[in-house]
Amino acid sequence: MTPEEFRVAGHELIDWIADARAGIDARPVLAPVEPGEVRGWFEAAPPTSVQAFDELLGDLETKVLPGVTQVQHPMHFGWFPSNASLASVLGDIASSGIGSLGISWESSPALTEVEQVVCDWMRQLVGLSDRWHGTIHDTASTACLVALLVARERSTDLVQHRGGTQSVDSPLVVYTTVHAHSSVAKAALLAGFGRDNVRMVDVDPRTHAMDPAALESAMADDAAAGRTPVAVVATVGTTGTTAIDPVAAIVTVAKSHGAYVHVDAALAGSAMLLPEYRHLWSGVEEADSLCWNPHKWMGTVLDCSLFYVRDVGLLTRVMSTDPSYLQSTVDGRVPQYRDWGIPMGRRFRALKLLFQLRLDGVEAIQARLRRDLANAAWLEQQVEAAEGWEVCAPVSLQTVCVRHRPTGASGARLEGSALDRHTLGWTRRVNVSGAAYVTASILDGEWMVRISIGVETTERVHVERLWSLLQDAATS
Amino acid sequence: MTPEEFRVAGHELIDWIADARAGIDARPVLAPVEPGEVRGWFEAAPPTSVQAFDELLGDLETKVLPGVTQVQHPMHFGWFPSNASLASVLGDIASSGIGSLGISWESSPALTEVEQVVCDWMRQLVGLSDRWHGTIHDTASTACLVALLVARERSTDLVQHRGGTQSVDSPLVVYTTVHAHSSVAKAALLAGFGRDNVRMVDVDPRTHAMDPAALESAMADDAAAGRTPVAVVATVGTTGTTAIDPVAAIVTVAKSHGAYVHVDAALAGSAMLLPEYRHLWSGVEEADSLCWNPHKWMGTVLDCSLFYVRDVGLLTRVMSTDPSYLQSTVDGRVPQYRDWGIPMGRRFRALKLLFQLRLDGVEAIQARLRRDLANAAWLEQQVEAAEGWEVCAPVSLQTVCVRHRPTGASGARLEGSALDRHTLGWTRRVNVSGAAYVTASILDGEWMVRISIGVETTERVHVERLWSLLQDAATS
Numbered sequence: 028m029t030p031e032e033f034r035v036a037g038h039e040l041i042d043w044i045a046d047a048r049a050g051i052d053a054r055p056v057l058a059p060v061e062p063g064e065v066r067g068w069f070e071a072a073p074p075t076s077v078q079a080f081d082e083l084l085g086d087l088e089t090k091v092l093p094g095v096t097q098v099q100h101p102m103h104f105g106w107f108p109s110n111a112s113l114a115s116v117l118g119d120i121a122s123s124g125i126g127s128l129g130i131s132w133e134s135s136p137a138l139t140e141v142e143q144v145v146c147d148w149m150r151q152l153v154g155l156s157d158r159w160h161g162t163i164h165d166t167a168s169t170a171c172l173v174a175l176l177v178a179r180e181r182s183t184d185l186v187q188h189r190g191g192t193q194s195v196d197s198p199l200v201v202y203t204t205v206h207a208h209s210s211v212a213k214a215a216l217l218a219g220f221g222r223d224n225v226r227m228v229d230v231d232p233r234t235h236a237m238d239p240a241a242l243e244s245a246m247a248d249d250a251a252a253g254r255t256p257v258a259v260v261a262t263v264g265t266t267g268t269t270a271i272d273p274v275a276a277i278v279t280v281a282k283s284h285g286a287y288v289h290v291d292a293a294l295a296g297s298a299m300l301l302p303e304y305r306h307l308w309s310g311v312e313e314a315d316s317l318c319w320n321p322h323k324w325m326g327t328v329l330d331c332s333l334f335y336v337r338d339v340g341l342l343t344r345v346m347s348t349d350p351s352y353l354q355s356t357v358d359g360r361v362p363q364y365r366d367w368g369i370p371m372g373r374r375f376r377a378l379k380l381l382f383q384l385r386l387d388g389v390e391a392i393q394a395r396l397r398r399d400l401a402n403a404a405w406l407e408q409q410v411e412a413a414e415g416w417e418v419c420a421p422v423s424l425q426t427v428c429v430r431h432r433p434t435g436a437s438g439a440r441l442e443g444s445a446l447d448r449h450t451l452g453w454t455r456r457v458n459v460s461g462a463a464y465v466t467a468s469i470l471d472g473e474w475m476v477r478i479s480i481g482v483e484t485t486e487r488v489h490v491e492r493l494w495s496l497l498q499d500a501a502t503s
Numbered sequence: 504m505t506p507e508e509f510r511v512a513g514h515e516l517i518d519w520i521a522d523a524r525a526g527i528d529a530r531p532v533l534a535p536v537e538p539g540e541v542r543g544w545f546e547a548a549p550p551t552s553v554q555a556f557d558e559l560l561g562d563l564e565t566k567v568l569p570g571v572t573q574v575q576h577p578m579h580f581g582w583f584p585s586n587a588s589l590a591s592v593l594g595d596i597a598s599s600g601i602g603s604l605g606i607s608w609e610s611s612p613a614l615t616e617v618e619q620v621v622c623d624w625m626r627q628l629v630g631l632s633d634r635w636h637g638t639i640h641d642t643a644s645t646a647c648l649v650a651l652l653v654a655r656e657r658s659t660d661l662v663q664h665r666g667g668t669q670s671v672d673s674p675l676v677v678y679t680t681v682h683a684h685s686s687v688a689k690a691a692l693l694a695g696f697g698r699d700n701v702r703m704v705d706v707d708p709r710t711h712a713m714d715p716a717a718l719e720s721a722m723a724d725d726a727a728a729g730r731t732p733v734a735v736v737a738t739v740g741t742t743g744t745t746a747i748d749p750v751a752a753i754v755t756v757a758k759s760h761g762a763y764v765h766v767d768a769a770l771a772g773s774a775m776l777l778p779e780y781r782h783l784w785s786g787v788e789e790a791d792s793l794c795w796n797p798h799k800w801m802g803t804v805l806d807c808s809l810f811y812v813r814d815v816g817l818l819t820r821v822m823s824t825d826p827s828y829l830q831s832t833v834d835g836r837v838p839q840y841r842d843w844g845i846p847m848g849r850r851f852r853a854l855k856l857l858f859q860l861r862l863d864g865v866e867a868i869q870a871r872l873r874r875d876l877a878n879a880a881w882l883e884q885q886v887e888a889a890e891g892w893e894v895c896a897p898v899s900l901q902t903v904c905v906r907h908r909p910t911g912a913s914g915a916r917l918e919g920s921a922l923d924r925h926t927l928g929w930t931r932r933v934n935v936s937g938a939a940y941v942t943a944s945i946l947d948g949e950w951m952v953r954i955s956i957g958v959e960t961t962e963r964v965h966v967e968r969l970w971s972l973l974q975d976a977a978t979s
Contacts, residue, residue: 028590028593029589030522030524030589031525032589033517033524033589033593034517034518036862037520037596040597041513041514041516041517042510043597043600044513044596044600044601045513046506048506048509048600058611058612060612062612062836063616063837065612065613065616065617069620072624072627073860073865074860074864076864077863083861083862086861091613092601092613094611094613094614095601095612096610098602098603098610098611106604106606110602111599112504113504114504116602119595119596119599120513120517120599121516121519123592123596123599124516124523124592124596125520125567125568125571126574126585126592126804127571127572127574128574128585129805133534133572134574134582135534136536136541136570137566137567137570137571140541141545141570143542144545148549151548151549152549165846166847168845176693179695186697187697187698188692188697188698189697189698190674190699191697191700192669192697193669193674193675193696193697193700194674194699195669198666208847209824210824210847212824213822216663216664217663217694217822217845218693219669221662221663221664221670222663222665222667223665223666223667224666328599328602329602329605329848329850330846330848330849346689348686348688360539361538361539369644369645370642370644370806371642371643371684371685372641372805372806374805374806378567382559385562386553386556386559388553
């Protein structure tokens with residue numbers, strides 16, 4: 028395709044994107060397709076001839092978009108806000124168009140240095156000190172794996188350069204809670220710790236936050252048994268209920284055992300753009316690494332997961348390679364981001380952050396986050412006040428966890444499997460209607476529903492409409 | 504930013520991209536900037552006010568593009584072809600614009616199923632049987648790490664669910680060669696094998712390909728010493744010289760020891776679009792996994808690394824998580840790609856492959872690859888015939904490895920450190936001129952220069968110009 032052909036097609040595509048976004052309210056939130064349906068719209072054999080762009084755009088409209096769950100829809104309250112601010116989309120388009128190769132500083136100095144610039148801007152915007160150095164990973168899953176690999180190697184004086192994890196005598200142990208994201212346990216297993224050495228530390232039963240006394244007790248038990256406490260993954264804003272693990276107390280306990288602390292603030296990092304919320308991660312300055320996903324609530328189009336460490340030297344000693352074909356005269360004077368993570372090659376992801384900060388602006392982003400927090404507080408009040416409804420976890424951020432617990436035939440409040448059937452039933456009715464989407468999740472052994480507020484276009488009126496829909500669905 | 508603001512800005516950005524691509528020949532290939540220079544063009548503090556789009560576009564032109572090494576330039580012969588076909592760029596733009604969330608089938612059925620479709624198309628296009636199942640990772644580095652994690656867990660009957668790698672008694676050993684990509688050793692170290700258990704198997708001194716007899720000998724020695732041969736990473740098209748490890752023979756040896764075989768065909772996979780080149784990976788059908796990066800020579804904009812396995816059940820048992828908030832009624836009937844790799848969230852990468860195959864078409868891609876192979880053969884002939892020049896590795900694909908070895912003051916041919924100074928000197932002169940870019944690399948203890956042909960716009964005339972530039976630089 029020539030640049031002139033691209034120009035013509037590109038204009039059409041931009042219009043298509045603008046139209047799709049402008050018309051998103053009219054679409055169902057949950058994609059109304061069955062398993063295999065989208066696949067069936069395409070031929071099983073690869074195309075043998077070329078297609079005109081207009082025809083392909085038609086396919087995008089009729090064979091792709093109907094299969095997309097519309098997480099940019101103002102009635103999307105599922106999983107977590109996965110905003111793709113159109114300012115950040117422009118930055119991502121610039122990245123694709125430039126077609127840069129990020130494998131070393133020399134292969135794209137701007138890719139490296141703009142990433143330095145925006146990571147440092149973002150650091151300042153959440154009030155972290157200049158002892159922190161950042162890079163962009165794809166996701167918090169990868170960031171957590173990197174953190175646990177670094178912790179593993181720090182605790183063993185870089186055993187990867189000798190016999191590896193398999194040569195370790197004293198079992199290395201990782202600590203987190205059952206409310207941490209599933210990727211934490213996955214990362215621990217992939218890093219070779221083994222499920223036997225992943226401790227799910229007790230939580231406060233009301234807040235679902237890690238109990239530092241239980242952490243101390245677990246670490247002391249392991250140490251007494253000849254095992255080595257290696258790392259704690261503390262979550263600020265858990266996926267299920269946005270529980271806030273007490274970072275300061277956790278760091279104190281961890282340090283006394285020489286353990287590494289990784290803070291997973293994938294969702295809640297965005298709240299730290301608001302000074303009045305920074306007390307939620309008090310103590311973070313003494314952690315070893317942290318992760319925050321602007322591709323969630325803040326709205327940088329996926330994928331954009333910020334990963335900060337204090338000890339860059341340690342990180343790069345664990346993750347570095349230095350093949351001759353990548354050596355250059357600038358080595359040692361510039362960061363080589365391939366040595367800050369797993370993949371050697373990287374996209375120019377920094378542009379989407381640059382564009383969003385420059386075009387939307389920090390103040391507008393802050394105002395939007397405060398709007399969402401106020402909407403969550405409003406919804407919490409409605410649920411608390413409604414007969415048969417309960418808020419089942421503290422609303423620390425923009426997520427409201429609810430159950431509708433009606434009175435059963437016996438005159439008693441529903442519980443256990445009867446409650447679960449009821450909850451999954453009304454959730455399903457809301458979701459398949461296409462009018463809104465919420466996510467059911469298990470908390471303390473029973474299903475509940477997470478209402479995650481924070482789509483860019485979600486205003487109070489949408490939250491009011493959702494609350495009405497939920498009440499109708501639960502009592503119909 | 505509203506859809507209407509996006510529409511206006513998007514049109515300007517598309518024009519900017521088209522102009523930048525159309526005018527690329529006038530730019531230096533290697534970005535003419537010093538370390539820290541791009542960074543210095545930006546303020547150290549985050550922006551406190553919003554910027555008009557035109558102003559930001561101006562920054563893109565004056566503060567970003569000058570810092571980008573132009574790997575889409577027809578005179579780029581460095582590292583490897585990192586094409587970003589404009590058709591695939593359109594697909595990537597669609598992906599960003601749709602703003603889909605790939606964390607489960609339900610969160611975007613089309614994202615999952617179009618990935619199924621295009622991975623299966625690509626499988627057919629390189630002649631693999633339907634026993635292979637594919638997904639898209641970011642890079643070959645990640646694919647290799649996933650492969651080694653799967654191999655580790657297969658060999659230990661999923662020890663991650665018990666004591667982990669650290670509880671393994673008999674050391675697990677990985678085999679590759681010094682010519683494998685640096686990410687192979689990195690993956691082995693991150694997976695916990697330890698450097699002591701990574702064997703660099705001897706290679707054929709002429710072809711730099713793994714010697715299957717040496718592999719057999721190394722595995723037998725390890726087994727006799729109570730260690731467990733676990734995995735071989737065979738490379739089809741090494742980074743340094745595009746050496747071709749003999750996959751069929753390697754698979755035979757590996758199987759006899761129960762070891763897993765991962766084939767890294769990151770670059771060379773694209774050659775398999777040409778039936779006449781498939782003999783180069785003969786035996787691949789019996790391997791366990793393979794990786795091929797369309798984001799290299801084929802030209803899908805980075806990042807797009809295809810990863811195929813034969814045993815999906817094994818892969819997902821190693822990589823899966825199943826938190827309640829991601830469970831749905833379709834579980835078991837659809838792939839959950841989060842269980843095929845490390846990150847939970849993924850972009851809609853399949854669209855860039857779909858667009859490239861539909862708009863450029865397979866025949867045009869094949870014709871371009873054949874053109875590049877012919878250009879490499881032509882250059883090889885020129886170098887072979889030129890006084891003082893030598894081709895220092897077999898030209899199996901589109902990369903020509905050369906040294907200029909002039910007669911020194913003593914009357915003897917240069918070698919050792921004197922040759923290295925000469926090689927690095929003339930390479931540097933070519934590269935800093937901005938007229939072309941080539942990559943120096945160490946082979947058999949001496950620096951040589953890799954001429955990697957395959958940019959979309961590189962025609963014979965560009966290769967001729969390069970050859971002239973190299974001769975001038977080496978003798979000036």
